Amino acid sequence: MDAIIKNFPSDAVDTRPTLAEAEEAVRTLLRWAGDDVSREGLADTPKRVAASYRELFSGYDQDPEEVLGRTFEEVAGYDDIVLVKDIPFFSHCEHHMVPIIGKAHIAYLPGGKVLGLSKIARVVEIFGRRLQTQEAMTAQVASAIDGTLQPRGVAVMIEAEHLCMAMRGIQKQGSTTITTTFTGAFKSDPHEQVRFMTLIRGRG
Structure with missing residues (x-):
């Protein structure tokens, strides 16, 4: 990590x-x-x-481990999905330094501890404010939460428009790229992935 x-x-x-x-x-x-x-x-x-x-590019000067360092153990026995969806972010493509505009959906299955909800959005902000590829950012967010919180599983989906594709090169506006990363129970249990996707799309 x-x-x-x-x-x-x-x-x-x-x-x-x-x-x-x-x-x-x-x-x-x-x-x-x-x-x-x-x-x-x-x-x-x-x-x-x-x-x-x-x-x-202020994300280079921030440590996600510090942001995620404070957790809460008084959860009254809650152990089901915690999902924060539609987190907006702005990043920049590391290949052309042109903006990436998107939103992130992040869920985890608590393993006895939970995070303050704003911390999840802060982690997206930290990694977004660096030169990125969407694939790397998706993996980085999942790894940071998984490594620090040690939940039973983490699920991350990022949907974004890349202006390096819209403004230059092929110049196709409005296309969206989707990337996902799953760890733990989300990776091993397809049912948990379906629940994650269903909640994101508002049918849960």
Whole structure:
């Protein structure tokens, strides 16, 4: 699990460029795109882009293990599915650095402990605010919850539109990609997978 949910490798932290270097990189890209970086409309663009990237990729500076660290054991014997669905997120494709816009559905079967519901959404946010592939993000969310909470099973489904496919290349707008990951009882018992899917689609 550690390999999946780590933040920057230590050497990457040591070599992170300065703010001034990041802003200069933006100026270089603007010149490469063919624009005039000295014109009024672009005067503050490098500063704005650097600040925006700090926010958009803030997931690198957050540890999902810390977010998931506090659990609750007073569950009054509850041991059935806990599902949080339709969690919106924004991420960026690691191949083109173009947005991914989607929603996540996450469920787990408690093994004696439960999470605060907001923690589940926070984990999606942490992994979403990194350069991603949808497949990797789906696995990372499931692994973080499974490894920290140690429930009887975890189920994750992500549905997303990739603007690298809508804005460039094949340029097909409106197409949705769906990925799933199951662990524990959700992986071994098809009935639990059906229950998960049924609850997501609102027929449970």
